[in-house]
Amino acid sequence: MRSAIILVGGEAKRANGQEKYFFTYQGKTFIERQVDTLRGVVDEIVLVARDPEQCRRFASIEDIRCITDIRRGIGPIGGLHAGTLAAKGDVLFVSACDMPCIRSDVVEYLFATITGYDAAIPCWNSEMLEPLHAVYRRDVLLDYLKSHESFSLRPMIRSINTRYVPVEEIRKYDPDLGTFTNINRLEELKQFNSRTDEKNQPDCLR
Numbered sequence: 001m002r003s004a005i006i007l008v009g010g011e012a013k014r015a016n017g018q019e020k021y022f023f024t025y026q027g028k029t030f031i032e033r034q035v036d037t038l039r040g041v042v043d044e045i046v047l048v049a050r051d052p053e054q055c056r057r058f059a060s061i062e063d064i065r066c067i068t069d070i071r072r073g074i075g076p077i078g079g080l081h082a083g084t085l086a087a088k089g090d091v092l093f094v095s096a097c098d099m100p101c102i103r104s105d106v107v108e109y110l111f112a113t114i115t116g117y118d119a120a121i122p123c124w125n126s127e128m129l130e131p132l133h134a135v136y137r138r139d140v141l142l143d144y145l146k147s148h149e150s151f152s153l154r155p156m157i158r159s160i161n162t163r164y165v166p167v168e169e170i171r172k173y174d175p176d177l178g179t180f181t182n183i184n185r186l187e188e189l190k191q192f193n194s195r196t197d198e199k200n201q202p203d204c205l206r
Contacts, residue, residue: 002042002111003089006034007079007132008058008097009050009069019057021097023189030100030183035061041107042093046086048079074151076132084141092141096132096182103179106170110135117163122180124167130180131157 008021008031021031028036031047038045047066049055055066067086071078080094091114093107114120118140122130131153144156167177183189 001044001089002091002093003087003138004038004042004045004093004095005080005083005087006031006038006045006047006095006097007076007083008047009054009079018186020183022057023098023100023183023186025100025183025189025193031058031061031097033100034095034097034102035064037102037104038093038095038107039063041104041111042089044088046083048083048086077145077148077151077153077156080141080153081145084136084138084145087138090138092136092138094132094134094136098182098184099133099180100183101178101181102133103174105173106179107135109170109173110165113163113165113169118160119157119162120165121157121162122167122170123164129154129157129164133180 008019022029024030025033035045045064047055047058047064049058049066049068050072051068055068058064058066065086067082069078070082070085076096083094084092091111093110095102110120110122114135114137119134119136121134124130140160144160148156150156167180170177170179181192183192
């Protein structure tokens, strides 16, 4: 069984307090785009929010579960911990909520390439990784997260049997690597939408 975990519990400080998952691109919110894409490649979708009030904001989205952080205030690794505990799948695709262009065929490739490894993580080079657009084995995450000391994802990645997937491998599914697009600020969103309008075609295709 496959699960997807989307981390939505950030404080949105870089977006002037506006929550990024409700940014709109091509007529849909970021979270709607992600959920629509992932429905085709996983058996369940789990959103990890910071508290019950935030979870209620997603009540209109069908076929998802929203759970809350257990260990609060420690960033993405806290959301990963809660999501991993809640997930039912043996393998998990983990995503940040500010990525509106995730491609289903790229996610499928990451699931395929984890065979024999604990994680499949896209990498631009040895230091530039995409841990929040990656696939992990649930049992390995549970074992690490029960006693981890660092709040950073990097020590975890280095301590498990990780398959580093060069982004050049991913170009065969996504030539422009749009799947890794992340939008943190309102200005970036405006520029992104303007670029799409000028080209008269979407920047990210399924």
